[in-house]
Structure formats: structure tokens, C-alpha cells
Amino acid sequence: MDAAFVLWLNGWVGRSPWLDTIAKIVAGDYLVPVALSLMLLGMWFGVRDPRRREGQQKAVGAAMAGMGFANLANLLLNRVYFRPRPFVHLDLHLLFYRPTDSSFPANPAVVGFALAWGIWLGDRRLGTLAFLLALAWSIARIYAGVIYPTDMLGGAAIGIAVTSLVALAFRLLEPLPTVVLRAAQRLFLA
Amino acid sequence: MSGQELARDYLLLVFLTSCGVLQVAAAHSRLRGLFLLRSAWSSGVLGASLIVVAFVWFFVPDPRAVSDTAGGLNGNRQAAYFSIGASAALLVTLLLSSLVNWTLGPPEPSARGLDALRTTTFLRALPVGLRDLWRRVQQWTQHSFFGSTAG
Numbered sequence: 001m002d003a004a005f006v007l008w009l010n011g012w013v014g015r016s017p018w019l020d021t022i023a024k025i026v027a028g029d030y031l032v033p034v035a036l037s038l039m040l041l042g043m044w045f046g047v048r049d050p051r052r053r054e055g056q057q058k059a060v061g062a063a064m065a066g067m068g069f070a071n072l073a074n075l076l077l078n079r080v081y082f083r084p085r086p087f088v089h090l091d092l093h094l095l096f097y098r099p100t101d102s103s104f105p106a107n108p109a110v111v112g113f114a115l116a117w118g119i120w121l122g123d124r125r126l127g128t129l130a131f132l133l134a135l136a137w138s139i140a141r142i143y144a145g146v147i148y149p150t151d152m153l154g155g156a157a158i159g160i161a162v163t164s165l166v167a168l169a170f171r172l173l174e175p176l177p178t179v180v181l182r183a184a185q186r187l188f189l190a
Numbered sequence: 191m192s193g194q195e196l197a198r199d200y201l202l203l204v205f206l207t208s209c210g211v212l213q214v215a216a217a218h219s220r221l222r223g224l225f226l227l228r229s230a231w232s233s234g235v236l237g238a239s240l241i242v243v244a245f246v247w248f249f250v251p252d253p254r255a256v257s258d259t260a261g262g263l264n265g266n267r268q269a270a271y272f273s274i275g276a277s278a279a280l281l282v283t284l285l286l287s288s289l290v291n292w293t294l295g296p297p298e299p300s301a302r303g304l305d306a307l308r309t310t311t312f313l314r315a316l317p318v319g320l321r322d323l324w325r326r327v328q329q330w331t332q333h334s335f336f337g338s339t340a341g
Contacts, residue, residue, distance in 0.1 A: 021253065024253040024255055025249050025253045027255075028249075028253055028254055028255050029254075029255075029258075029262060029263065029268070030200065030203075030248070030249075030254055030263075030268075031245075031249065033268060033272075034203065034204065034207065034272070037272055037276070038207055038208065038211045038241075041208055041211050041212070041215070041276060042211045042214065042215045044215075045211075045212060045215035045216065045219065045221070045224075045304065046214070046215030046216075046218045046219055047219060048218070048219050048220065050302075050303065050304075050305055053303075053304070068269075071265060096255055097255055097256065097257040097260070097262075098257070099257065100259065107265070111265070183323065184303075185302055185303035185304075186302075186303075186319045186322050186323045186326070187316065187319045187320070187323065188303060188304060188306050188307060188312055188315045188316065188319055189303075189304075190303055190304065
């Protein structure tokens, strides 16, 4: 099933040069992480209502810390479990360089969904857009032939779970996050 | 493309897009003290243009699919460069907007946090904020180490 989906989606490669170019850019290491990080910057400064702003700024902190810890979890998991990339066993049209690390969990899904979940906790509308970006990043990687769908699902689960735990930890650490925000407010940075 | 060139371009992408996002966010929140142009509308348009131009410049000639083992940026370096680029964009925005809007008055006593930047600039507000923060640190140390003297 996993391999069949990769073969079907990757079978579209080469039919439309435009689609391939867009997939290359979206699947790449730079577009989506930069876009998601810029959303966090926008969330920090772009809220008019001061009461809503504080909640969003805490969500920005949770998203950033969540991404860091999710990456750490990914790194640890890669040490104990290695899954070969789809292009090793399947006959695919590669649109991407050949990554050498484990296919599971998919790094873009871990990072993308960790950030998207943090954004969603602060702002539902922006969060939905962030989820679409994270999803597009992972699907573009499947299209490019470098991950399986279950790698994406596993990565998304890890990213969301770790960011949820970090958000919970932020609540348990109160009033520390609020004190840090108040200090930043006194310097007109929050 | 060498790894150094990619790192330089990535830093520039982050710097320009972060400047753009700060202008769009300032325009949306009506933080006049952060505008780089006179009105919210023109600052917002400037911000959006910066974002679009920077992304097109970075991606259109070359999708930049380079493995981190062949000169690409791994996740840690990306995170570090993003922090540097975004911090530089914030610093430049705070300084430039303070110069552009130098005619704005001092901060209103009741305004707190970013809301103060609706009527004043960062450089005008900062000394007030630092004095306030210093006073609170003194009060806290006094209270924590020498006990409360109130009575």
C-alpha cells in the first residue's frame, strides 16, 4: 500500500514540467521552513488586541521549542530504527537529491507539523494555512520519491505530540513564561 | 553553487523576508513607530513586495535542492542562520523606523509593550523601558535579599 502510493504519485513526474518545478521548490529544504518561521515572526508582532497577543506569543514559544524537541526525538529515533528510502527498492523518477538518513520518520513532517501545530494553538486561521504548507511539503517529498506516506504520518504524529507536550509544559511552568513576556513587554519587544 | 554562496543567499532571503513580515505585521497592528514608510498602507505594500521579491530571487533561477553533504544547509545551520537573519532584520527595522519616524512624541505613560509603538518609536521608548526594568530589578533584589522595607 505504502509503496503503491509512492509509485502512483511519482508516476506523474515528467508529465508537466511546471508541476515538477513547483514540486522541486516545495519539496526543498528551504521554502516551507522559512515560510512557517516567518508566520511565527508575524504572529509575534501582528496582533492588534493586547489580550490575544500574549496567548499568541506563548504559542510562538511553544512552536519553536516544540520544533527543537521534535527534532531531537527524530534524531534519537534515527539511531535505533533505520528505514531505507523508497528509491532504494522502487523504480522511481527522482526529483530530489538522494538523502542518506532514515526515511522514517520524515524530517519535513516532524518539523512542519511541529511548527504548524504550535501556530494553530495560537491562531486557528494561520494554523490551517500552516498545516496546508506542512502537508504540501510532505506530499511533494512523496511525489519526488524520497519518502513513504507512513513516514509522513509518523513524522506528523511525532511533531504534533512533542509540540503538545511542550505547550503543556509551558502551562505547568507558569508564571515563568509570563514573567519572560512581561520583561520583553517592558523593552517594547512583546 | 558553493555552500558559502548558498549560506549567504539564505541569510539574505531570511533578512529580506523578515523585514517584509515586520512591515506587514506593523501595518496590520497599526504600530506606526515601526513603519519604514509614512502610512500603514505603503508600509504594508513595501513589506509584501519584499517578501515576494526575496522568494522569487531565491528560488526561481534554481530550486536549490542541494544535500547537506554536498554544500546544502542542514537543519541546525538553517535554524542558526534564520535566528541571525531575523534578529538582524528586527534590529535594522527598529533603528531605521526610529529614524524615519523621529518626529513622533515620547511614549504615553499608560502604553505597554508593542502598543507603545503606535505613538512613539523604539529608540524613544527604550530608555523609559530600561529605567522601568532596572527599577523593578532593584525592587526585586531588595525584596529577595534584604526583605521588604515597606511599612
